[in-house]
Amino acid sequence: MSASTPQRHIRVVGLLPEKRAEYLRLHEVVWPDVEARLTASGITNYSIFLLGDRLISYYEYVGDDYEADMALIAADPTTQEWWTLTDPCQVPVPEAEEGQLWADATEVWHMG
Template sequence: MRRFGMVARTAPERREEYLALHRAVWPGVEATITACGIRNFTIFVTGDVLFGYYEYIGDDYAADQRRMAADPVTQEWWARTGPCQRPFDESSGAANWVELDEAWHLD
């Protein structure tokens, strides 16, 4: 199992839209996430900062990410949620979410 942490920000004018979407995540999006080996996916929020955490239990992360990106329902979800997000650090060049390096873990 591999753990992932990531950060982004909400666009201030679209924060409530982003949160509303996540209060009712589409079942097809959740099914694809699960089918692609992701478990325990959680998004935390404080102010405009988003922190995401998930665990990957599959064997080929890159292939599973491509499969998720090819899913039409997920593409539509990203089209709705993407404009609500911005990079944690505007100078990073990231589209939105920035993956974090794991510094410590207590098992």
């Protein structure tokens, strides 16, 4: 892991109203292996917030190769299985890139 300042990431996705209870239930206890993969890939201080029908995630990345670590998460079989449960609850926001669920927000200010 890098000793430099963590990279802060905020991402946004829509939550289908009819899947709200299911999504919240799933996140009452996130699978330990999913959390372990995130941690091993340099993700810390991860939170997901709910605002109306939008989910807002915040996490910090403390590794040295963000793209490689994200690829490790995406290739993890347990994480893939987790996503088969959570992805159907979500809908892309208009700001999401083509083919993506979550949209990345741009940081415009940080009190450091």
